[in-house]
Amino acid sequence: MIDIQQVTKRYKNVAAVDEVSLTIRQGEVFGIIGYSGAGKSTLLRCLNLLERPTEGKVLIDGKDLTALSDNEVRKERQKIGMIFQHFHLISSKTVFDNVAFSLKAAGKTKEEIKKKVPKLLEMVGLSDRSGHYPAQLSGGQKQRVGIARALANDPKVLLCDEATSALDPTTTKSILQLLKKINETLGITIVLITHEMEVVQDICHRVAVMEDGKVVELGDIYDIFANPKTDLSKQFVQTVHSLELPERLLEGRKGPIVQVVFQGDSAEEAVISETLKQFNVNANILHGQISYIQDRALGTLIIELIGSRRDVQKAIDYITKQTSRLEVLADVA
Numbered sequence: 128m129i130d131i132q133q134v135t136k137r138y139k140n141v142a143a144v145d146e147v148s149l150t151i152r153q154g155e156v157f158g159i160i161g162y163s164g165a166g167k168s169t170l171l172r173c174l175n176l177l178e179r180p181t182e183g184k185v186l187i188d189g190k191d192l193t194a195l196s197d198n199e200v201r202k203e204r205q206k207i208g209m210i211f212q213h214f215h216l217i218s219s220k221t222v223f224d225n226v227a228f229s230l231k232a233a234g235k236t237k238e239e240i241k242k243k244v245p246k247l248l249e250m251v252g253l254s255d256r257s258g259h260y261p262a263q264l265s266g267g268q269k270q271r272v273g274i275a276r277a278l279a280n281d282p283k284v285l286l287c288d289e290a291t292s293a294l295d296p297t298t299t300k301s302i303l304q305l306l307k308k309i310n311e312t313l314g315i316t317i318v319l320i321t322h323e324m325e326v327v328q329d330i331c332h333r334v335a336v337m338e339d340g341k342v343v344e345l346g347d348i349y350d351i352f353a354n355p356k357t358d359l360s361k362q363f364v365q366t367v368h369s370l371e372l373p374e375r376l377l378e379g380r381k382g383p384i385v386q387v388v389f390q391g392d393s394a395e396e397a398v399i400s401e402t403l404k405q406f407n408v409n410a411n412i413l414h415g416q417i418s419y420i421q422d423r424a425l426g427t428l429i430i431e432l433i434g435s436r437r438d439v440q441k442a443i444d445y446i447t448k449q450t451s452r453l454e455v456l457a458d459v460a
């Protein structure tokens with residue numbers, strides 16, 4: 128659907144996006160996460176050629192946008208909706224006129240506009256705000272107008288640049304729910320950039336992790352949470368699933384403390400009891416949690432393993448083989 132081939136965007140000597148290649152599939156919600164300055168916005172803006180890549184190609188449905196003239200690009204851009212962190216509404220226009228603006232720009236008639244805008248406002252739950260001005264709306268409502276405007280010309284793709292970063296957690300959830308509904312009912316492909324792993328966990332099917340203009344990790348959402356490979360991905364996963372042990376729990380321990388990650392769809396609860404049976408060790412459970420990533424369970428358990436050095440090592444090897452991940456958090460001297 129969206130084929131990004133070796134895209135580089137340079138500003139003077141800085142490569143804001145550095146040789147990125149990615150394929151975004153039809154109908155998916157694709158997340159791009161990274162810290163500030165990683166190049167997320169620049170990459171997103173390269174997708175609709177708001178920024179022309181210095182090198183590389185962007186193909187949408189097989190059509191190479193980078194080969195088109197600026198005029199042709201403007202036409203293609205109508206098939207790509209975009210929403211922003213700060214909404215970018217026209218403050219002197221009503222909700223109706225803000226949404227109508229996109230339709231006018233695309234050359235729609237007054238009749239078409241009169242028919243279409245109410246449908247769009249209904250889709251985003253703002254039917255009763257048609258005559259309001261942006262200043263009379265909450266942040267969440269403003270973003271709903273932004274979404275209605277982005278959907279006005281029936282785009283195939285919706286690009287979201289930190290669309291929920293200016294909103295409180297509850298409003299964020301409701302906007303994410305709306306994006307999910309749009310993806311599921313209209314089949315629109317969504318590319319969403321964020322620095323919040325919770326947003327990724329809530330609605331993305333796949334995610335790319337960016338650092339210094341490069342994609343350093345890419346995977347299905349569950350796999351990234353269950354088994355992050357780079358330190359950066361681990362950091363992001365920890366922002367959502369962190370089990371912090373109080374220091375005092377680490378003192379006076381008799382055995383190593385290990386963190387075990389279970390993937391919920393196999394019979395893993397048995398692993399610990401099986402370990403205790405097979406090897407001559409005891410386990411002290413210190414902390415545990417189960418998270419749900421789009422309905423699939425992911426469990427984390429922190430335990431202290433007590434026994435002879437040899438038995439404990441055998442137990443660790445066994446658990447490692449049977450589970451998704453085992454990490455020794457603290458060993459005894």
Ligand SMILES: Nc1ncnc2c1ncn2[C@@H]1O[C@H](COP(=O)(O)OP(=O)(O)OP(=O)(O)O)[C@@H](O)[C@H]1O
Pocket residue numbers: 138141142143161162163164165166167168169170322
């Ligand atoms: N128009 C520009 N001119 C010069 N440098 C730019 C320009 N736009 C972006 N950059 C630089 O490119 C790098 C990536 O910026 P970008 O805005 O894409 O990051 P980001 O990941 O979206 O960050 P944030 O999370 O803060 O929005 C930064 O070092 C930035 O300073």
Ligand SMILES: [Mg+2]
Pocket residue numbers: 167168169
């Ligand atoms: Mg940005």
